[in-house]
Amino acid sequence: MQPDLELVAVPSQGSFKMWSHGYPYRTVRWHFHPEYEIHLITSTTGKYFVGDYIGSFAPGNLVVVGSNLPHNWVSNVPPGEHVKERCLVLQFDREFIERAVKAFPEFKRVESLLDASRSGVVFSQQTGAAAEPIMREMLATQGLRRIALFIALLDLLVQSPEPTRLASASYCADPACYSGTRINHVLAYIGKNLSQELRETELAELSGQSVSAFSRYFRRHTGVPFVQYVNRLRIDLACQLLMAGELSVTEICYRVGFNNLSNFNRQFLLIKEMPPSRWRAWQQLNASSPAGSGEAEQASAAYG
Template sequence: MQPDLEIVAVRHDESFKVWSHGYPYRTVRWHFHPEYEIHLIVATTGKMFVGDHIGSFVPGNLVLMGPNLPHNWVSDVPEGESVAQRNLVVQFGQEFVSNCLESFPEWRQVEALLADARRGLSFGLQTSAQIKPLFLELLAARGLRRLVLFMSMLEILINAPDRDTLASPAYQADPTRFAATRINHVLAYIGKNLANELRESELAQLAGQSVSAFSRYFRRHTGLSFVQYVNRMRINLACQLLTDGELSVTDICFKAGFNNLSNFNRQFLAMKGMAPSTFRRYQQLNDASRDASEQAAAHGRGIDNAPAIVLAPGLPRSGVAYPVT
C-alpha cells in the first residue's frame, strides 16, 4: 500500500513543530513527510511499521525517522475506545538542519545521527526515560527554551548506547513514487491552481470519489476542511506577494485566488492577526532595518580601513599628527 503525504505546518515564528495526539487520530495511518521526526509513545502497546520494518511497541518506544520514511503505529485499543495522549512528536525540516549546519560548527556531531535516521533509529528505554521529561516540557516551552530543550534531546540521542536501525539497508524511500497517491494528486493540483476557482466537487471527481466521501477523506489526511486548507494556502501565497512589494493589495487579493477584497481582508486577519497592509508595512520596516544595518556596517568598515592617526614621537599633544602605514 502506498503511504499518504502528511502536511507538516511549522509556525513562521518557530524552527520546528512539537505536538502530541491521542488514538485513534487522523495521522495514524501509513504515511510520510519530508521532515525528520522524533516519535515517543507514552501510552498503549501495538505494532509499529517503519519502512520495511515491522515490530512491537510499548510505552517508552522512541524512534527518530528521516525524511520521507513511511511509518505508522497501530495501537491495541478496543474498537470504540480512545486514548487522550498516546505519543509525543517533534518534526523539523531539512532547511532547519542546513541552517544549523551552516551556522554552528558543533552541529556536525548531529550529521551521522541524521544520516542513520533515514532508515529509522529505535532507542532503548534508558534513553527514552532521559528524553521524556524534556519532551513534556517542550510541549509548552516558548522562545529560546525550546531550542535549549531540543538541542539537549539531540545530544542525548547522539550519545545513546542503546540504538538500533529499523529499515533494512536495501530499503529506499521513494517520495516521487509515493506522490502518485490520490491525496497527493489533489494537493498538487490545489497548489498549482490557487489563483483559479477551486470547487470541492471538481476535486472530488479528480479523486474519483463522491463529494461527501472526498470531504471526509480530505479532512482525515490534512486535518482541515477543503475550504480551510485552500484559504490557508492562498494566504501563504498572499504573504509571499506582499513581501515582494510590487503589487497592490487589491491585485494580490485576486492573484491569490480570492474573488473579493473584503473576504481576503477577513481571511488574512483571521490567520495572521493583522490586515494585509499592516503585514506589508511590517515587512518594509524589517527590510529597512536590514538596509540600515548594512549601511552602518559599510560605514564601520570605512572607518576601520582608514589609516590610524597618532602623534609623531616627541611632539606635544597639539603637535602635527601623521598617519601610521
C-alpha cells in the same frame, strides 16, 4: 499500499513543529513527509511500521524517522474508545539542521543520526524515558528556551547507546512514486492553494472521480471529510499568523482562505475550543509570563 503525504505546517515564527495527539487521530495512517520526525509513545501498546519494518511498541518507544520514510503506529485500543494523548511528535526539515551546522560546527554530530534515520532508528526505553520531560516542556515553551530544549534532545540522542536500525538495507523510500498517487496529488494541491477557494467538485475533477467517489476516497485516506480537512489546515495556519501578531483577526481570516469572519470564528472555536482573539491572548500571556511583566497582566485582562 502507497503511503499518503502528510502536510507538516512548521510555524512561521519557529524552527520546528512540536505537538502531541491522541488515538484515534487523523494523521494515524501509513504516511510520509519530507520533514524528519522524532516520535515518542507516551501511552498504549501496539504495532509500528517503518519502511518494511514491523515491530511492537509500548510507552517509551522513541523513534527517529528520516525524510520521506513511510511510517505508522497502530494502537491496541478497542473500537469506540479514545486516548487523549498517545504520543509526542517533533518535526523539522533538513535545511534547519544544515543552517545550524554552518553557524555551530558542534551540530555536525547530528548529521550521522539523520543519515541513520533514513532507515528509521529506535532508541532504548531508558533514552525514551529521558526524552519525555524534554519534549513535554517543548510543548508549552516559547523563544530561546525552546531552542535550548531542542539542542538538549539532540544531545541526548547522539550520546545515547547506538540505536537500532529498523527498515532493511534494501528498502528504498521513493517519494516521487508516492507523490504520483491520486490522493497525494490532491493533498499537495490543497497545501499549495490553501488560501484560495477550494471546491470539492474541482478536486474531484482533478483526481478524475465523481464527487461521491472522491468524497469516500478522500475520507478513507485522511480519516476526515474534505471540508473538515481543509478547515483544520486553515486553522493551523491561522494560529501561526496569530502568534506572529502582525495581522488582525479579520485580516487573518481572509489570508487563510475563509470568505467570511463568522465562519472563521465558528470553525476556530470548534477546533481550538476558544475564539481566535482569546487564543492569541493566551499565547501572549504564555510568551510574557516568564518575565512577569505588565504585558502578561494586560493579556490576561483582555479576556478576563
